[in-house]
Amino acid sequence: MSTPAPVQVGSLTLGGNRPMVLIAGPCVLEDLDTACRIAETLQEQCGRLGIPLIFKGSYDKANRTSVNAYRGPGLEEGLRILAQVKERFGLPVLSDVHEVSQIDSAEQVLDVIQIPAFLCRQTDLLVRAGRSGKVVNVKKGQFQAPWDMKHVVGKLASTGNEQIVLTERGASFGYNNLVVDMRSLLIMRQLGYPVVFDATHAVQLPGGNDGSSGGQRDYVGALSRAAVATGIDGLFWEVYEDPDCARCDGPNSLYLRDLPRLLAPLLEIDALVKRL
Template sequence: MINKYLPQIKNGNSKQFFLMAGPCAIEGEDIALRIAEKIVNITDSLNIPFVFKGSYRKANRSRIDSFTGIGDEKALKILEKVGREFGVPTVTDIHESHEAAMAAAYVDILQIPAFLCRQTELLAAAAETGRVVNIKKGQFLSAESMAFAVDKVKDAGNEKVILTDRGNSFGYQDLIVDFRGIPMMRSFQVPTVMDCTHSLQQPNQTSGVTGGKPALIETIAKAAIAVGADGLFIETHPDPANAKSDGANMLHLDLLEGLMQKLTRIREAII
């Protein structure tokens, strides 16, 4: 099913970008279905291919008492239900090699977190499931260096790779986006995505809770589409202030439709 949604960039630009969106973490079935339904209605009306995202478990937290999940199997079954009920692909991140096969039984795309994008064994394990592998570019790496991550997946026998930029470390507590990375990573002949929410994180805050600049999500998204990104990654929630994970840099769900309308017009202008 996923091949229907991902543009074949070796044949030129797709007429439309695709959207990977959903909550940061799976908090429960009702809210996951509610978010998915709202996004499906928006993307269907604008003819935007949609992939529902949600972490079944959060492994990289600033504090040990931070929310990590509702239980692996429970969360993965919710992701499976979203995919089945709405007929859309789903994506979740994995953190260790042994998780690849488990998660692949429920979702269409396995995501490699940015901090783990050089972990050869993890990349190979994801590749060997046969699922699409979405690799987040490390904040500490250049776009050029992601060619090696792509090679690791392909050398493991899987050609289905996506690369996602999520900004570069800028000092100790901020990130900055270098949009030169989008065309560079597209030159590897894989779909390239801009993570419009994590790229606006402000990590390592003294409170132990990551901050963010959600007011700039639209700016990042517009620029990404303008430079040719194949897709956008956006975490969204109906109540970001009370989201259990990464609420500080999420887009309010009510703002998603207006943003997608603007981005669709930009896409039409550059094709």
């Protein structure tokens, strides 16, 4: 399998046959104290295990199932929270953008601009994200074939920005269900850019809770092990102190306390596959 060119995120490197990176944090930001507690715990856990960490948290989830669902603190407050996390803990930060107009503010704070899966074909959004000069992580749409991501890459690369990361999060499989085709990870990696596996969204049951999404977090570990065995460059996990009390994506998110147990065998697999 080809080795993607490395992408630099602060002091971290994605790709280039380097050890895998963990992108982790809450699905949606709630408040500064919660974000800082999660970031501090993640930093301690990843530091002990020696795994590079990018903190993620959405300031706005614009594609919620119900109009009454919690969306987040919004652009201004959400970026303020992420800027504080970045300053206090020295972690690179990632969040989603949903509109071209958001990027002017987002690029001032974010190390990684993320394009949500439902928007992965939006040309204007991709081009503006590329022009930011930031690392751009694109979630592959649930409707998108992995080989068609070459056109997404082409839109970003047309701006001269080669700091591109592609993330697999499962494909629609009937109603309220997703399935992961592990071939997708290999196919997208052949495009020459780092590939991340979003294991917690892969076990999501979109709209499956009558107004919100369900999930099956019990399968995150197994799917992560399978994905890491393909040689991916990073994992994407959404985590909470108590996912059952989370305001977004709780059923498919992991308990913070479970991360060391889940990560330890993944690091061994990663080292074996990449012969580190």
